[in-house]
Amino acid sequence: MTSHRSSRVAEEIKKELSDIIRHDMNDPRVKGLVSVTHVEVSRDISTATIFLSCLGEAEEQANTVKAFKQAGGYIRGELAGRLHLRFIPELLFRADNSIRVGARINALINQQNLEMQNRDQQRREEDEA
DSSP states (O other): OHHHHHHHHHHHHHHHHHHHHHHHHTTTOSSSSSEEEEEEETTSOOOOOOEESSSSSSHHHHHHHHHHHHTHHHHHHHHHHHHHOSSSSSEEEEEEEEEHHEEEEHHHOOOOOOHHHHHHHHHHHHHOO
16 A cells, blocks of 8 residues: 555656656667656655556567666656655666557457458348348
8 A cells, every 4th residue: 555645756756757758868778659657656765666668579678678777876866856855766667568468459359349340241241142
C-alpha cells in the first residue's frame, strides 16, 4: 500500500522525468519515442521504479533501458534541481511491455472479428444460392 505522499512524489517524478527525456537527454542509444508509463515510489521514498515504454524491437527496448540505467546519476541530479525533496530516491529503470501487449491483443481481436465477418458473409452467400 502506498502512502499519499509517495504517490504525489511518484507523479512529480513522472512529470519531471518526461520533461527531462523530451528536452535534456541527448543519448544516441535512446532512439524513437520513449515514454514514462508508470512510477512506483517506496513508502520511505528511498527508491523509485520507473517503467519505460519505447517503440521498437525488444533489443532496442533493452538498449534504451540500459542507457537509462547508465544515465541514472545524471537524471537523478536533474531531478534534484527540479524537485523540492530533501533526498532524491534511487532510480530503478524497467521496461514496460504493456503497450506492446495491448497492441498485440488488439490485433488479435481485430483479426478474429474479420474472420467472423468473412464466415458470416460466406453463410449468407450459401443461403442465397
